[in-house]
Amino acid sequence: xxxxxxxxxxxxxxxxxxxxxxxxxxxxxxxxxxxxxxxxxxxxxxxxxxxxxxxxxxxxxxxxxxxxxxxxxxxxxxxxxxxxxxxxxxxxxxxxxxxxxxxxxxxxxxxxxxxxxxxxxxxxxxxxxxxxxxxxxxxxxxxxxxxxxxxxxxxxxxxxxxxxxxxxxxxxxxxxxxxxxxxxxxxxxxxxxxxxxxxxxxxxxxxxxxxxxxxxxxxxxxxxxxxxxxxxxxxxxxxxxxxxxxxxxxxxxxxxxxxxxxxxxxxxxxxxxxxxxxxxxxxxxxxxxxxxxxxxxxxxxxxxxx
Amino acid sequence: xxxxxxxxxxxxxxxxxxxxxxxxxxxxxxxxxxxxxxxxxxxxxxxxxxxxxxxxxxxxxxxxxxxxxxxxxxxxxxxxxxxxxxxxxxxxxxxxxxxxxxxxxxxxxxxxxxxxxxxxxxxxxxxxxxxxxxxxxxxxxxxxxxxxxxxxxxxxxxxxxxxxxxxxxxxxxxxxxxxxxxxxxxxxxxxxxxxxxxxxxxxxxxxxxxxxxxxxxxxxxxxxxxxxxxxxxxxxxxxxxxxxxxxxxxxxxxxxxxxxxxxxxxxxxxxxxxxxxxxxxxxxxxxxxxxxxxxxxxxxxxxxxx
Numbered sequence: 001x002x003x004x005x006x007x008x009x010x011x012x013x014x015x016x017x018x019x020x021x022x023x024x025x026x027x028x029x030x031x032x033x034x035x036x037x038x039x040x041x042x043x044x045x046x047x048x049x050x051x052x053x054x055x056x057x058x059x060x061x062x063x064x065x066x067x068x069x070x071x072x073x074x075x076x077x078x079x080x081x082x083x084x085x086x087x088x089x090x091x092x093x094x095x096x097x098x099x100x101x102x103x104x105x106x107x108x109x110x111x112x113x114x115x116x117x118x119x120x121x122x123x124x125x126x127x128x129x130x131x132x133x134x135x136x137x138x139x140x141x142x143x144x145x146x147x148x149x150x151x152x153x154x155x156x157x158x159x160x161x162x163x164x165x166x167x168x169x170x171x172x173x174x175x176x177x178x179x180x181x182x183x184x185x186x187x188x189x190x191x192x193x194x195x196x197x198x199x200x201x202x203x204x205x206x207x208x209x210x211x212x213x214x215x216x217x218x219x220x221x222x223x224x225x226x227x228x229x230x231x232x233x234x235x236x237x238x239x240x241x242x243x244x245x246x247x248x249x250x251x252x253x254x255x256x257x258x259x260x261x262x263x264x265x266x267x268x269x270x271x272x273x274x275x276x277x278x279x280x281x282x283x284x285x286x287x288x289x290x291x292x293x294x295x296x297x298x299x300x301x302x303x304x305x306x
Numbered sequence: 307x308x309x310x311x312x313x314x315x316x317x318x319x320x321x322x323x324x325x326x327x328x329x330x331x332x333x334x335x336x337x338x339x340x341x342x343x344x345x346x347x348x349x350x351x352x353x354x355x356x357x358x359x360x361x362x363x364x365x366x367x368x369x370x371x372x373x374x375x376x377x378x379x380x381x382x383x384x385x386x387x388x389x390x391x392x393x394x395x396x397x398x399x400x401x402x403x404x405x406x407x408x409x410x411x412x413x414x415x416x417x418x419x420x421x422x423x424x425x426x427x428x429x430x431x432x433x434x435x436x437x438x439x440x441x442x443x444x445x446x447x448x449x450x451x452x453x454x455x456x457x458x459x460x461x462x463x464x465x466x467x468x469x470x471x472x473x474x475x476x477x478x479x480x481x482x483x484x485x486x487x488x489x490x491x492x493x494x495x496x497x498x499x500x501x502x503x504x505x506x507x508x509x510x511x512x513x514x515x516x517x518x519x520x521x522x523x524x525x526x527x528x529x530x531x532x533x534x535x536x537x538x539x540x541x542x543x544x545x546x547x548x549x550x551x552x553x554x555x556x557x558x559x560x561x562x563x564x565x566x567x568x569x570x571x572x573x574x575x576x577x578x579x580x581x582x583x584x585x586x587x588x589x590x591x592x593x594x595x596x597x598x599x600x601x602x603x604x605x606x607x608x609x610x611x612x
Contacts, residue, residue: 130566142485143485146485146492146493177554177558178554178557178558179448179449179452179553179554179556179557179558180557186452187452187554189554215557215558215561216557216558216561216562216565217561217564217565217588220565220566221565224565224588227587227588228588244558245554246554246555247485248483248484248485248493248495248551248552248555249552249554249555249558249559250485251484251485251486251521251522252483252484252485252521252522252550252555252558252559253555253558253559253562255521255522255523256522256559256562256563256567257562257566257567258523259522259523259526259527259530260436260526260563260566260567260569261562261563261566261567261568263566281533282523282530282533282534
């Protein structure tokens with residue numbers, strides 16, 4: 001069970017090496033990251049994109065491409081469709097965004113012929129390794145699903161529980177967050193949080209322990225949970241999954257943690273047939289490496305359960 | 307202009323000493339805080355509550371009460387009405403919660419005869435001093451207004467701009483936050499953020515610079531703002547006021563910062579005839595002291611503008 005990203009990287013090194021297919025790979029930061037993953041033995045890669053540009057960037061980086069598969073497709077949309085089809089056809093285990101618009105990249109993920117649809121709704125998970133915390137935290141959804149309905153939230157929980165399992169965390173604790181820890185009929189977020197808790201008790205959401213609504217302090221801080229004296233709760237500052245009521249709450253919190261706290265993170269899209277890595281240009285090398293390691297573990301888990 | 311809480315405390319020491327009226331003062335943490343404020347020369351206090359219990363707690367703390375005004379009222383509701391009336395009548399400059407339910411305390415604030423209503427809507431402001439940041443950040447509303455309408459948001463901005471001015475920050479920059487920095491018709495929060503920006507440009511919101519929607523990184527991190535290359539924006543990582551779309555986004559972010567980042571904070575209710583200090587039991591001594599200093603500066607500013 002990974003409690004930090006360094007433990008998670010160790011886990012990813014010790015499984016069968018994976019292969020990542022990169023859409024529009026002519027991007028310096030992305031090439032650095034796939035080189036890092038190769039050097040650690042986590043993943044080889046297939047670089048789909050403009051071969052001339054890929055070679056030029058690699059030369060500038062002093063990166064030897066003789067061990068890399070390169071598929072020369074100049075047009076970005078076509079390159080993304082080729083790259084995703086390699087994952088679709090089982091030639092690669094995971095799919096990563098390069099120098100292509102997020103919208104176009106996601107269109108390739110959702111492509112009916114060559115994409116990675118499973119019928120399950122997609123969601124995003126961001127894994128945080130907070131200095132001083134004794135476990136990883138799985139934040140969802142901070143980037144993909146804007147206003148999840150109750151049904152969406154059930155799907156998001158299911159998707160994220162699978163990611164936790166891939167990281168060795170069985171029966172994770174899920175905290176549907178709100179501003180308060182009690183149900184307030186005037187706050188639909190708290191009503192839905194209680195509903196999710198009930199569905200979990202009734203066996204309609206399985207493989208995890210749901211307890212909400214919870215304020216963030218009661219979800220992640222055992223001292224705060226003890227101080228406020230909440231009794232009979234299943235989560236006492238020890239949540240694994242932080243479920244946000246909507247994208248604004250999720251995204252602002254996520255960015256506050258990145259900018260104000262000492263955290264390292266990794267993230268991916270889930271609900272797909274294979275892990276999808278959608279890091280942004282502003283993400284550091286470390287975040288991209290963490291995301292590749294996370295995706296490799298998830299790919300391994302999907303293979304074993306296939 | 308205060309850039310940190312230690313500067314803010316210095317400012318509060320250098321103005322005319324204030325007086326705080328405490329509702330139901332028989333609370334160890336509250337007595338410690340008013341003693342701190344007295345020792346620093348920021349505020350004297352009137353302790354309204356059960357005199358026997360107040361004396362007993364003070365004795366345990368080794369606190370000499372000979373210099374404190376004590377008003378003996380055993381019943382908590384009556385004590386709060388007495389304490390708020392002292393502020394209403396100008397005997398004290400600010401009003402602080404002691405050992406009384408938040409609901410009952412707020413009822414005394416809103417009492418039509420002896421309370422502190424001004425006709426303006428109330429809101430909450432939380433001031434953050436983040437290690438490494440070169441300015442204070444004013445978060446609103448993370449605790450009081452659940453789902454602000456556009457009109458509520460205008461009022462919240464006006465209330466918070468007044469607090470900034472009291473801290474020596476003229477023409478503060480206001481960032482209406484969302485998950486994204488562009489208007490998306492499917493996200494009403496972004497539409498309202500743009501509307502607030504327009505109202506500011508048209509002179510309907512004055513004394514500040516509004517620029518939204520903004521994601522948190524673009525609002526508070528100059529490097530992120532530069533990296534994402536947003537041009538023509540009035541806020542480039544230098545926001546003073548962070549306006550949250552609703553209480554869930556605000557409260558979860560606030561608690562993430564308290565629990566995961568090295569921050570110190572102070573907070574108060576504003577929109578009232580005099581500052582109202584509503585710290586919670588889980589707030590540290592430092593937070594209570596910061597809140598008293600903030601309230602003293604605001605009381606001073608209200609007096610000068612009266």
